[in-house]
Amino acid sequence: MTPFVYARADSLGETIAAGAAPDSAFLAGGTELLNWLRLGIAEPTRIIDISRLDGLDQVEALPGGGLTIGALTHLNDVAQHALVMRDYPVLSQAILNAASPQLRNLATIGGNLLQKTRCAYFRAEEQLPCNKRQLGSGCSALHGINDNHAIFGWTEDCVATQPSDPAVALAALDAVIVTAHRSGGRRIPAAEFHLLPDTRPEADNVLQQGELITAIELPAPAPRSAYLKVRERESYEYAIVSAAAVLEMDGQTIRRAALALGSVALRPWRLSAAEEQLAGAEIGDREALSTAIEQSFAEARPLSQNAYKIELAKTAALRAIERAARMPS
């Protein structure tokens, strides 16, 4: 591990001023930053501990509907918050399916979105050919072991996936990620927060140096929503595929659907074509639901070993819709 300076920020202003320095990193829960330091993925020279910043760990109702979640709220506190459980079950479920209870007690919702891919080549203890580790070194997974890699949006530069569970729920909820930066903050749609590898494969998300997530805003309640995660073991494992569904229903008819898949691309993958066709479909008509989902898979492209993920993702999406429909409104 490379030596670094540790500093604790007392105010938001101080934090974003300090974060602007190159090679500085924010420390919140630390559950991911520590991995990067140990593996040599990042070698910051200055670490700014933001875990004690005031006022960034609250979950509050927004006037006019919706919810704001402070970026430093621990994952378990979000998942077990009464309003989240009642109004946004998809988010609560996604969080409770993430990591382990111990990690969720420490990790924050803001930090969770910043985790990097779990591609084994990227996470190797020594640098292997990987454009995310070193731009221009190539992608080992492209012609190596890629059975758990992307089926959407990949390029020959990178075929990895984004592993965050909450991010998938937030994308389906049309959540907004609120940031602060020395040059002013931004409001970023959750589905656009992570970057595909097509322009800058080394980058993971749209944040600039020193830009800090302060809150996540959820729009109107989505009680008919659900998250489904597929993995070989029951807990403490990243998804092979996950699916988030958010429905508005008129009786048994879908009025509006929002669907996002996880672990299929470098960002949560919204199934926009399917969503359009799902409007007006009967929830009991599996064939209609499947046909609608099918629309979004025209652009799916399997790698050498992961064609199975396409069928799996379709079923996961279907099951997530059915599960969401069963939630009390």
Next chain:
Amino acid sequence: MMISQPVARPDGGVKVTGRARYAADYFAPDLLHAVLVTAPVPAGRVTSIMVDDALAEEGVVRVLTHEDMPKFGRFASPRAEPDTQMQQAEGPPAAQSFMPMQGDEIRHEGQPLAIVLGETLEAAEAGARRVALRYEFAEPELPAPPEWTAIDKAAVVPRESGFLFLEPTFTKGEVDRGLADAAAMVEAVYLQPSRHHNAMEPSATLAEWNDGELTLHDATQHVYGVRQVVAARMNVPAEKVRVISRHTGGGFGGKGWIWPHQVLAAAAARIMQRPVRLALSRANAYSCLGYQPRMAQKIVLAADRSGKLTAVQQDVVNLTTVTDDFVEFATEASKGLYATPAMRLSQRVERANVAMPTPLRAPVEGPGTWALESAMDELAHRLGIDPLDLRLINHADTDPATGQPWSSKKLREAYEEGARLFGWRERPRKPQRDGDWLIGYGMATCSMGCFRNPTPAAEVRLHRDGTVLIRTGTQDIGTGTLTIFPQIAADVLGLPMEKIELEMGDTQLPEAGPTYGSSSTMGVGAAVLAAAEDARSQLARLANLLPDEVEMQDGKIRRKGAAGGQTIADVMSHTDIGEITGSGSFDPAQHGKGLAMRTFGAIFMEVGVDPGLGLLRLRRAVGSYSAGRIVNPRTARSQMTGGIIWGWGMAAMEQSRHEPVLGRFLSKNLSGVAIPVNADIPGDIIIHFVDEVDEHASPIGGKGIGELGATGVAAAVANAVFDATGKRIRELPITPEKLL
């Protein structure tokens, strides 16, 4: 009677509170921390190791390369017989003959090339990252693709060495006739991936020299083995080496034999004239230690109309390193499980530029039962016979390979009780559904050979105040020996557990064998039993009683059946002896001559399969075992449950994948290698032991159990998956893409 009581572990408290000290918890004044720099490619030659940047790191003291290392001595296998080609052959307890850092050759990825020594671990780690290697890449031999034709083509007959425990081929009867006469036949190939032990504690060694004498604090399953091998490699007499291992944080075979890092730590400490602590990283644990190798097994089972086997044929190929032929004797399952007039078995290896494999819970019959018990299930379905009945029809009343009688075998009872506890006979025969889940039932026979290691000596010291000290150079790897040895002594000496102390894990204690192969209860247990009996006999003589006619209870000795008795203090106060030292040993050659020995059992499992999502989950299990006398039903139950969970990992998720281009393990990190978690394991796991005493295997009456529970499980799971879905999975692990 303490034996057969469910005594709680006396070491439980120190372990769950973190007070138990493991090898990496030991430090010495002035010690140096060692970090390995390892080969980034699987084959080639190091042309230069540039250390200047590393030495520039604050706190880095030295970087050792092959040019600094002494020439390590050879370790002749104890199995090597003079005047044969085996004479010079290395073998266990050395894990491999190849010693890294003796030249510039790279034989596998992850091979140690340099050792960075720092005043702190952080400094050594930072330094290791700054060591710049130049190397010439050579075209490596990589593992063949995981399918029979390619593996069969790459396979060769293993060469003679200390790792070849048995003949690589075995034939009995007329196999061709058995095949020709068959009414039904199964011919299938079963594959399994390489798997690591993934013990919670990565191996660690603290090496310290004082006046030419070496002390090692080590994570090991065999302190005496470490002494033997490290002494040979360092060219010093064994008496100059002391090895201490108070607790080892999980072995499973991974710390059974002696690996290069233990020697490298000793060498570095001698060069530096300072104590050196080498705690392997998790990544090191994947490439500097062994693993169960990838295996392919082709099985042919032939049977007549009644289900009786007419021939068994099994060809096994396991992966090994280029330098040593590790042979995983899966064919032992076919040799020992079912009556058959004919069998033809062969073991071959596939050499590649990979690290050396090693035994892993369960070796031998672990892989063997995966293939054989899957094939038996296929045969049962082909014949329309219940899988349990097919096994009963082919029950081996004597050892199938040798015809020898069994020392003891109650497998029929184990089947019957297991089936009853599970409800096997009453299980639904029609496809079952629970929502999205298809429910399936499967069973398999479990079996493990009896590895009996000699225990040259154990001591039981009985003090005047009625306390006892057991001294034995065995080691604690978490399997329960800290509980059952005191139990055995307490039983003989009629004392409560809290009066018994146990000292172990040190080569200054009487020599004992390794803690692997499920051998400790039979070996060390028998020696402790004999030592306790010896102490009791000595006390009897002091009390003017005939040793064979006494019993001890509540701290008193008396004639068997008599009332009252004399206290230990009273008897010993007649003399000036402060303590009585009883000694005992165990020599397997003296027990059970001419008898075949095995443990047996049956595993019954209920699984759920969600075919839409490819999910496989365990719903319940019953394990029923014939393993001789059970010394402690509580620790034994925990061992078997652990074995079943271990087997579930093998069946459903575990694999260390060989990267096909880079020639390394894909992920040298637990976050990329799934092993079962609590949420995977239902509470409904029932363990049953048949009431049995095997007086031939060992005077304890018990046999080994640590590995037995892990056998049969993978096949039972695959059989249950077949029952649920109609899909026969012949390649482990049974992950979602195979079930969709």
